Amino acid sequence: MFQFPVLIGDIGGTNARFALIPGPGSAFVMLAKRPTADHSDPSAAIAAALRDTASARPRTVLLAAATRVGAPVVHLTNAAWTLDAERIGRDLDIDHVVLMNDYVPVAMAIGDPAPGFSEQLGPVAPGDGGARLVLGPGTGLGAAALVPMGERFAVLPTEAGHVEFGACEAEEFSLWPLLERAHGRLTSETVLSGPGLARLYRALAMRRGAEPLRLTPAEIVGRGFAGADDLASATLGIFAQLLGRFAGDLALIFSATGGVFVAGGIAPRMIPMLADGGFRTAFERKAPFENLVRNIATVVVVDPEPGLTGLCRLVADPGRFIFDMWEWRRPGA
Numbered sequence: 001m002f003q004f005p006v007l008i009g010d011i012g013g014t015n016a017r018f019a020l021i022p023g024p025g026s027a028f029v030m031l032a033k034r035p036t037a038d039h040s041d042p043s044a045a046i047a048a049a050l051r052d053t054a055s056a057r058p059r060t061v062l063l064a065a066a067t068r069v070g071a072p073v074v075h076l077t078n079a080a081w082t083l084d085a086e087r088i089g090r091d092l093d094i095d096h097v098v099l100m101n102d103y104v105p106v107a108m109a110i111g112d113p114a115p116g117f118s119e120q121l122g123p124v125a126p127g128d129g130g131a132r133l134v135l136g137p138g139t140g141l142g143a144a145a146l147v148p149m150g151e152r153f154a155v156l157p158t159e160a161g162h163v164e165f166g167a168c169e170a171e172e173f174s175l176w177p178l179l180e181r182a183h184g185r186l187t188s189e190t191v192l193s194g195p196g197l198a199r200l201y202r203a204l205a206m207r208r209g210a211e212p213l214r215l216t217p218a219e220i221v222g223r224g225f226a227g228a229d230d231l232a233s234a235t236l237g238i239f240a241q242l243l244g245r246f247a248g249d250l251a252l253i254f255s256a257t258g259g260v261f262v263a264g265g266i267a268p269r270m271i272p273m274l275a276d277g278g279f280r281t282a283f284e285r286k287a288p289f290e291n292l293v294r295n296i297a298t299v300v301v302v303d304p305e306p307g308l309t310g311l312c313r314l315v316a317d318p319g320r321f322i323f324d325m326w327e328w329r330r331p332g333a
Helices: 042-050 085-092 103-109 194-208 217-226 230-254 267-274 278-284 290-294 306-316
Strands: 006-011 015-021 029-035 060-065 073-075 082-084 096-101 118-121 132-137 141-149 152-157 259-262 298-301 326-329
Touching (some): 006 042, 006 306, 015 042, 015 306, 029 042, 042 085, 060 103, 060 306, 082 085, 085 096, 085 326, 096 103, 103 132, 103 141, 103 152, 103 306, 118 267, 132 230, 141 230, 194 217, 194 230, 217 230, 217 267, 230 259, 230 267, 230 278, 230 290, 267 278, 267 298, 278 290, 278 298
Parallel strands (some): 006 060, 060 096, 132 259, 259 298
Antiparallel strands (some): 006 015, 015 029, 073 082, 118 298, 132 141
16 A cells, blocks of 8 residues: 555654655654654755655655645644645655654544553553544643554544533642633633643633643653642642543543543643642542443553554555545656
8 A cells, every 4th residue: 555665754733754665564764753743844844854864765655644624635733834744745755655643643643552652541451342542731732532443543633622621629620711712712722731731830820820830741741740839739740630521531532442542742741740639639539430431541651752663554554444535646657
């Protein structure tokens, strides 16, 4: 299905990662991880990634993009790039260009994860043969389900990050009016993302009558775990509970008895907080279906490049997965 060499790319709102698969059965060779904003468009970024490699010109490019992919031309949700499959192919003399949502390959990676891919949260280990779910707070909030269909898997990407997200617990009702909205809405991504972590921090400060420091999400995580900033620690606790609630909701929606995998750039840095109880308690508080959710495993993905790992799985065994993709092929190729 794919002609080698194959260039694979995981393109997010903050970073674009590129790797090369030289031939059948090969592991991927990392080429570059650079801020998306460093380049004007994906063609320029791919050209820069290939500049220092002596490998042959790629014949196929597979790109997983952080946006809804419903056409061969798409725009990133949280960055300025437009991905046009035909333009990328013609710009770089590529025979075959494929676009998909960025959480499609992450879902592919959780079907048969290698040792060290994830760390368990809570008392239940993955093992059920049912549907699996992956979600990940990062620059945005991605989510996808992996549904077994005989010997194959169907991959269902979602835009779950853009559903409305409201207050449920008493402490949240006073906090919600203080949260900054995004595009005039309070969605799950508004709160459960890197920018969302900063929004929670500022809203908590306002509720306490304190002046918040101007901190990045990474600084909030660092200060919260260092114990030097009570406000940051409280923010992480609330974030963990909200993430657990949302993950439990998605687990019910997809009947994800095969396990829920939490990926993205934030969760691996928060494992002690996520394991502390608040995440799992909120995950399981799903009356009248507590018994169902209580038996669903939750894990954190610690593989540093799960998107590239999943794309490599796809290249190795493309017939195993059923998923939507949009592509361009050079005439006659």
